[in-house]
Amino acid sequence: MAEQRSLFTKSFIRFLGTGGSRFTVMSQLRASGGLWFQWKDLSFSIDPGPGSLVRMHQTHPPLDPAKLDGILLSHKHLDHSSDLNVLVEAMTGGGFHKRGLVIAPSDAINGREKILYSYLRSKIFKLHTWEDGKRFQLTLNGALDVEGVSLIHHGVECFGMVFREQGQHLWGLISDTRLEKHWIERFSGCPILVINMTLSHKRANLDHLSPEDVKYIIRELNPPLTIITHFGRGVLKDGPDKIAQKLSTKNNKVVAAEDGLVVNLSI
Ligand SMILES: [Zn+2]
Numbered sequence: 001m002a003e004q005r006s007l008f009t010k011s012f013i014r015f016l017g018t019g020g021s022r023f024t025v026m027s028q029l030r031a032s033g034g035l036w037f038q039w040k041d042l043s044f045s046i047d048p049g050p051g052s053l054v055r056m057h058q059t060h061p062p063l064d065p066a067k068l069d070g071i072l073l074s075h076k077h078l079d080h081s082s083d084l085n086v087l088v089e090a091m092t093g094g095g096f097h098k099r100g101l102v103i104a105p106s107d108a109i110n111g112r113e114k115i116l117y118s119y120l121r122s123k124i125f126k127l128h129t130w131e132d133g134k135r136f137q138l139t140l141n142g143a144l145d146v147e148g149v150s151l152i153h154h155g156v157e158c159f160g161m162v163f164r165e166q167g168q169h170l171w172g173l174i175s176d177t178r179l180e181k182h183w184i185e186r187f188s189g190c191p192i193l194v195i196n197m198t199l200s201h202k203r204a205n206l207d208h209l210s211p212e213d214v215k216y217i218i219r220e221l222n223p224p225l226t227i228i229t230h231f232g233r234g235v236l237k238d239g240p241d242k243i244a245q246k247l248s249t250k251n252n253k254v255v256a257a258e259d260g261l262v263v264n265l266s267i
């Protein structure tokens with residue numbers, strides 16, 4: 001019980017699932033479901049793909065979706081958003097309490113193909129759409145905020161996220177994207193980078209990152225810790241740990257995420 005309490009007062013990222021690409025997700029070679037980001041007593045779901053709700057309940061101790069304070073969506077592809085509506089329902093006490101925050105791309109909320117049910121919209125206390133470079137407060141006193149970074153991903157709006165605690169970089173998430181120099185520097189200063197590395201090899205026609213791209217990003221940004229995740233089948237075949245080892249340098253540790261991995265953010 002003491003362990004359970006201490007877990008929830010700490011700040012951490014939990015990888016509910018580490019599978020990316022439609023084939024890994026549909027076969028569940030790795031679980032899917034995105035991330036749980038705990039910051040002190042505040043809880044956020046990031047990119048709740050298939051299984052997110054179930055994975056929360058299967059975690060020991062369980063992560064309670066009814067306690068969520070916010071849901072952050074990088075983009076509307078299914079592997080990032082399928083559990084959005086059920087988590088909104090959980091966060092709002094079955095729709096009986098107007099509460100919580102949702103930040104999502106505009107095309108997910110207002111586009112032709114909306115992915116948030118209209119009957120749930122009014123239950124959310126604050127519903128925002130990302131704007132490149134705009135920072136959103138995640139706490140009432142401004143101690144934690146998130147900045148959206150516009151990425152490039154197969155014709156949908158897609159945003160990376162930079163979290164800052166008291167104005168200092170805490171961690172950054174580079175979601176699904178092709179490598180473009182202009183967004184890399186926006187993650188500069190993040191001591192921890194989470195990178196969706198879906199491809200085992202660079203493919204010009206796919207807007208996803210490969211080990212070659214991650215190597216480039218690390219060289220540019222020099223982050224002490226990089227965690228690769230969101231693996232496609234090719235990455236799983238080559239071995240995420242092997243790839244991480246090859247990408248690690250003396251000053252830049254690279255870790256391959258596993259389902260259930262917890263990364264502690266507390267000092
Ligand atoms: Zn994806």
Ligand SMILES: [Zn+2]
Nearest residue numbers: 075077153176
């Ligand atoms: Zn995607």
